[in-house]
Amino acid sequence: MASSTKKDPNDKSYVRAMFDEISSRYDFLNHSLSCFQDILWRRACCKEIRRELAKDAVRREGNCCDGKRRDRERRDGKRRDRERRGRLLDLCGGTGDFAVTYEKFNGPQERAVLGDFSYGMLKGAEGKKTSAAPVQLDAMKMPFGEATFDVVLNGFGMRNVPDAAGALRESARVLDVGGYLQILEFFSPRNAFNKFFYKVLAPLFIPVMGAFFSKRDAYEYLVNSVLNFLSVEDFVKLAEENGFELVHVKPCFWGVAYRVLLKKRAV
Numbered sequence: 001m002a003s004s005t006k007k008d009p010n011d012k013s014y015v016r017a018m019f020d021e022i023s024s025r026y027d028f029l030n031h032s033l034s035c036f037q038d039i040l041w042r043r044a045c046c047k048e049i050r051r052e053l054a055k056d057a058v059r060r061e062g063n064c065c066d067g068k069r070r071d072r073e074r075r076d077g078k079r080r081d082r083e084r085r086g087r088l089l090d091l092c093g094g095t096g097d098f099a100v101t102y103e104k105f106n107g108p109q110e111r112a113v114l115g116d117f118s119y120g121m122l123k124g125a126e127g128k129k130t131s132a133a134p135v136q137l138d139a140m141k142m143p144f145g146e147a148t149f150d151v152v153l154n155g156f157g158m159r160n161v162p163d164a165a166g167a168l169r170e171s172a173r174v175l176d177v178g179g180y181l182q183i184l185e186f187f188s189p190r191n192a193f194n195k196f197f198y199k200v201l202a203p204l205f206i207p208v209m210g211a212f213f214s215k216r217d218a219y220e221y222l223v224n225s226v227l228n229f230l231s232v233e234d235f236v237k238l239a240e241e242n243g244f245e246l247v248h249v250k251p252c253f254w255g256v257a258y259r260v261l262l263k264k265r266a267v
């Protein structure tokens, strides 16, 4: 296993080695540091996508005219719904919890991929209840053609890539028009509660927990990566400049994290 000797968080090999090193304790610390809230946040994301897909299906039905054509388009609509639900990418998917949750709420997928550049993290998904095939990849340059997926999930990954705009463009490229990109992320704090949480509380307890159960460096990196990341408002602007329209932004636990649902715009 690679060792994280270089400590530049902008260096992809440093980030990958760090996730390789913490992969065996990742799920445990993820759930305990968030007091199991991360599970509820992923669930909320998956239910929200389900609602949007259902609304899209109704809109398509409403747009048809009458008689035979309506029946035909309804049939096509149903087929398209099946296709839409069937192509999922859990990007920066790590140990696969987002894909597992997605399939729990949206049914088994015809095609599902768990994409991550850390072999250790992907190994952590072994034995979990998902049909997603693990693929070791770089979120900045994926081995997929245009419009390959209908839904891309990205849970706590955007903060870790060297260029969020590039990762957004790459996600837009692999998504079909009208497809969804669901971001679940910790953004740079803007309100007083979150500034206090990330600048005072988190640096006190997160690295200590990390040192005890896993690696201190990695959990210091976690806190710093949040402080150095974009605010949610700036992230949404960036997404709008890079191929997406905003569906909604929802705070989780008073803005400790956010669920940002984006839809790929037609060009």
Ligand SMILES: C[S@@+](CC[C@H](N)C(=O)[O-])C[C@H]1O[C@@H](n2cnc3c(N)ncnc32)[C@H](O)[C@@H]1O
Residues within 6 Å of the ligand: 012, 015, 016, 019, 030, 091, 092, 093, 094, 095, 096, 097, 098, 115, 116, 117, 118, 121, 137, 138, 139, 140, 154, 155, 156, 157, 160, 161, 162
């Ligand atoms: C904080 S973990 C999130 C894992 C999972 N999505 C979750 O919800 O718990 C971030 C993941 O992003 C992956 N990652 C970071 N940069 C990446 C890149 N450029 N390409 C692919 N994966 C990347 C890491 O290996 C790690 O597994």
